[in-house]
Amino acid sequence: MRSLLVEDEPRIAADVAAALANAGFLVDTAVDGEDAWFRGDTEDYDLVVLDLGLPHMDGLTVLKRWRAAGRVMPVLLLTARGTWAERVEGIDAGADDYLPKPFRMEELVARARALVRRAAGHGAPVIEAGRLRLDARQMRVTADGVPVPLSPLEYRLVAYLMHHKGRVVPAPELLEHLYGDDDAREANALEAVVTRLRRKLGAAAIETRRGFGYLIADGAP
Amino acid sequence: MRSLLVEDEPRIAADVAAALANAGFLVDTAVDGEDAWFRGDTEDYDLVVLDLGLPHMDGLTVLKRWRAAGRVMPVLLLTARGTWAERVEGIDAGADDYLPKPFRMEELVARARALVRRAAGHGAPVIEAGRLRLDARQMRVTADGVPVPLSPLEYRLVAYLMHHKGRVVPAPELLEHLYGDDDAREANALEAVVTRLRRKLGAAAIETRRGFGYLIADGAP
DNA sequence: TCGCCATTGTCAGCGAGCTGTCAGCCACGC
């Protein structure tokens, strides 16, 4: 497994590199956006760990350029604390997962492994659950193979639930991930979105655990 | 599950309390060390989330006193970012896990769950007992493999009994864990819930020990 | 620039399900 680590802070870079190496990855390191972009564009990596705050070229820009150029390797974003907007933007830009700083090395490694596994299984990062199928790269959801047109908000909701399929996601957590803490919405806003989604995906797609939250069941893989 | 949250910063306290509540915990809150120590020493909690920086009595002192007094409930420490010494000291003082600030609510909840499970002697997020099976992630109970729709209160009751499977749980303990001390209910409320549960799970699922309490037998796994 | 349309938050009403209480019944243990 070949990985590219993009991180300008030397201490963190060293730690992460060591952890990845320990997990069996070969690790290349880039310390600025220019370098990262060049390597990612010319080399073939199984995984990229990408810090967002970078000199010369912002991590998001790097990511977008890669994706625009058709590079499809899995990318794990390292985001600063609480910058919720960044995360969303990162996912939208084609990241496969993100990890907020500070994080534990074990978690980083676990997610890295998961990403590689997922990428190995399919050509693209696709999550399946029951009749649903989510293609993160194309930002498209299909039900029984039929593409379902979703609004941005609807897509983010399904995407989040499918990323956590098989787990009950509490409404406040969903609200936070959809809107961030800053601008609070009525809980009802979420319910409205769910209603609209169910109309498109089928009523059974999203289960309600009254008093707890919502859930997309892990349709036996 | 009954939890004690010790946190003096109101905003954080509110957020954490909400997250724990959403995860099915009953949450008591203490805002200073004195209060925390007293509650932890006199009440019976399944989990304590303890911030280290506290007025009146330092979190570490509180923890040490509890342990010295033989209190063994799992304690999750919230430590300020990067204060390595504190963490080590915290572990030494008898903490079961720590979480550096800032953290994500999901992570806190995940660790809280893990601690409670570990404390109950279960490693997996699934507990089995006889024909029953409880999946904490999905917040779902199945009997003979068939999912049983439960109300929030019913779920919390089964969950508690299954966490303590094979042990007779006294009615007052159940009442306390379901409702907290504050708003007391008639003992009959509990009986009503049990009746409804038996109707759904089968009469044999929950045994009564007349004069003592209720029990879910540890159906040898 | 105007106007159309999709998107999405809010509101209000509705309805189902949840849960505490009560009254009466049952059964266990003496």
Next chain:
DNA sequence: GCGTGGCTGACAGCTCGCTGACAATGGCGA
């Protein structure tokens, strides 16, 4: 046989989530 503790069906109040309608917003094309 008796009493107590537990069980249960009925019921009422209420909470929560759902949904249709509407309005504000913003993007996009003419």
